Amino acid sequence: MKHKGILSSAFNMSLGFIPVIISILLCEFITQDTAIYIGTGLGIVGIYLLLHRKGILIPNFILYISTVILFLLTLATFIPGDFVPNGALPLTLEVSVLIPMLILYMHKKRFINHFLRQIGSCNKRLYAQGAESSIVSARIALIFGILHFLIISIVVVFQDTETPTSMLILYKILPPSVFILSILFNQVAIRYFNHLMAHTEYVPIVTTQGDVIGKSLAIEAINYKNAYINPVIRIAVSTHGMLFLCDRPMTAILDKGKTDIPMECYLRFGESLSDGVSRLFNNAFPHADQSIKPKFNIVYHFENEVTNRLIYLFIAEIEDDSILCSPRFKNSKLWSFKQIEENLDKGFFSSCFEEEYEHLKEVICIREKYKES
Numbered sequence: 527m528k529h530k531g532i533l534s535s536a537f538n539m540s541l542g543f544i545p546v547i548i549s550i551l552l553c554e555f556i557t558q559d560t561a562i563y564i565g566t567g568l569g570i571v572g573i574y575l576l577l578h579r580k581g582i583l584i585p586n587f588i589l590y591i592s593t594v595i596l597f598l599l600t601l602a603t604f605i606p607g608d609f610v611p612n613g614a615l616p617l618t619l620e621v622s623v624l625i626p627m628l629i630l631y632m633h634k635k636r637f638i639n640h641f642l643r644q645i646g647s648c649n650k651r652l653y654a655q656g657a658e659s660s661i662v663s664a665r666i667a668l669i670f671g672i673l674h675f676l677i678i679s680i681v682v683v684f685q686d687t688e689t690p691t692s693m694l695i696l697y698k699i700l701p702p703s704v705f706i707l708s709i710l711f712n713q714v715a716i717r718y719f720n721h722l723m724a725h726t727e728y729v730p731i732v733t734t735q736g737d738v739i740g741k742s743l744a745i746e747a748i749n750y751k752n753a754y755i756n757p758v759i760r761i762a763v764s765t766h767g768m769l770f771l772c773d774r775p776m777t778a779i780l781d782k783g784k785t786d787i788p789m790e791c792y793l794r795f796g797e798s799l800s801d802g803v804s805r806l807f808n809n810a811f812p813h814a815d816q817s818i819k820p821k822f823n824i825v826y827h828f829e830n831e832v833t834n835r836l837i838y839l840f841i842a843e844i845e846d847d848s849i850l851c852s853p854r855f856k857n858s859k860l861w862s863f864k865q866i867e868e869n870l871d872k873g874f875f876s877s878c879f880e881e882e883y884e885h886l887k888e889v890i891c892i893r894e895k896y897k898e899s
Contacts, residue, residue: 533716537655539663540712542589543705545569545596546623550616550702558615559603566600569593584652587660591626595619616701623705624671627664634661666711670704728795729756732836734827741795755827758835759802760878761789761810761820762886765847765860767894769886772858774876780833785869786876788855793838803840814849818842824885828878839882841889863887 535541549565572589599622602609610618630637638657678696685692729747731740731754740754747756763770774786789810793802803820811818820840828835844850850858870880 533720535713535716536584536586537659538709538712538716539586539588539656539660540666540705540708542572542586542592542663543623543667543708545572545589546592546619547702547705549596550619550705553615554698558610558612561615562596562599562603566593566596569596582652585656587630587656588663591630592623595622595626613697617697620671620674620701620704624668627667627671630664631661631668637661662715663708663712667704667708670707670711674700674704729792730795731755732757734836736825736836744792744794747792753834755829755834755836757793758837759789759791759793759799759806759840760787760837760882761803761807761840761842762787762882763789763842763844763850764886764890764893765844765850767890768860768862769866769890770844770847770850770858771861771866771875771879772855775856780830780878781876784876785857785874786879787882788858799838807842810854811849811852814844815846818844823889824882826881828881830877837878839885841886843893863891 545565545568548568549561552561552564569589569592572586573593576586576589577583596619599610599619638654638661677700681688681692681696688696727744728741729744730738731742732738734755736757742754742756770788771785772788774781774784776782789806791802791806793799797805799822807814807818807820820842823839823841825836825838828837847860850860852858866875866883869875870883875883
């Protein structure tokens with residue numbers, strides 16, 4: 527199955543620097559004032575297209591800030607006097623944009639919380655993600671900006687006079703490079719993040735009726751415990767009228783080390799129930815007869831202070847019990863119903879197994895009677 531990226535390029539907020547980059551590049555070919563006007567116009571058009579695009583709105587706060595800076599410089603062009611010395615627009619724009627980036631980064635928590643309070647609940651997540659992405663972009667731009675000013679400082683200290691080449695690199699090439707590198711670095715980071723997330727396992731979030739209403743990282747199903755319901759597959763194994771039980775792993779989040787049926791796992795997001803059952807059974811018994819197919823029995827909701835699950839219970843009936851001799855099952859053995867009943871309600875078995883026992887006993891007894899007849 528092909529995994530779709532978690533983050534699109536819309537979350538590369540550094541793209542909001544494009545009007546600034548264009549203004550800096552154009553000022554080498556046209557007047558500085560005209561370059562500022564064009565950059566401002568592009569910023570306004572970009573904001574208009576962003577607000578009127580179809581689909582989900584992901585606000586680009588970097589674009590908003592860049593456009594405001596360019597608009598203020600546009601107003602400044604109508605003030606008498608040389609507000610920006612000739613040839614100084616690239617460095618002026620760089621400093622003018624990086625100062626708000628620094629303020630944004632320094633007040634990142636207040637910035638995110640402001641939008642969480644102001645925006646309706648349906649948009650909170652997107653605005654929070656947009657704010658967080660803007661802060662990431664601001665941080666990247668600040669890093670490259672600081673490197674640029676360090677280079678300027680080193681050159682000024684160690685060179686008696688700045689050469690035309692150093693002037694060109696420091697004040698013409700590096701200012702737009704700061705923003706271009708921010709865009710590229712941000713995009714590489716998004717691609718790397720998507721690559722990692724493409725190999726991350728997700729589990730569905732469901733209702734008590736089994737309807738899928740969302741998804742979460744599998745690790746969140748453990749960390750958030752009973753915050754929402756996740757589907758779990760459990761497979762019991764019966765042979766000759768007995769149940770095959772073993773100890774639960776000590777790494778399990780529920781009932782560590784207690785005796786339970788041998789197979790349990792989360793259903794993966796996008797995976798059908800039958801595929802999940804086949805995956806679980808084949809992992810446990812890779813050499814089992816392919817004709818053995820676990821049969822669905824019941825589905826029930828189980829919740830306590832540790833977990834919140836919609837459990838799909840299956841039973842696999844095995845004739846050749848030699849396949850049960852596997853080191854992966856700790857303290858495993860076949861249990862008769864009498865042996866099980868002698869240990870019920872004593873904290874010996876897992877909570878889920880004690881919920882399922884009567885049903886398992888009934889189904890297995892009916893099957894055994896049917897075989898005898």
